[in-house]
Amino acid sequence: MTPELALTELRLGLQVALWVGGPLLMTVLVVGVVVGVVQAATQLNEPTIAFIAKAAALTAALFALGSFLLIYLVDYTVTLFQRIPHLIG
Template structure:
């Protein structure tokens, strides 16, 4: 395996990780910022409010996007297994 081929496969893995984790992290980030602004405006600094809001958002995002994310991960894994003979020799 050449270094270029290894870096290409590593890049593919990082892109797959970005596509899988990105939407979930982005939704939690947006809700965290909104809850933070609301808490700052109302001076209600209770940490459990932010945690519960983020947990509910993550659960909802997983229910909404879970099949897409699992399909993407499965497709990437199957493609990687099919490329193993090319990677080895």
């Protein structure tokens, strides 16, 4: 395995991690900012509210995007397993 091939595989793995984790992290980030602004405007600073809102948003995002993300991850894994002979020799 050449260094270029190893870096290419590493780059592809990181891209898959970003595609799978990115939408979920962005959902939690947006909900956190919105809840933070609402809490600052109402002066209701309770950490439980932010946690419950983020957990609910993450659950909703997983229900909405879970099948797409799983298919993307399985496709990458199958493709990686099919490339193993090329990677070894």
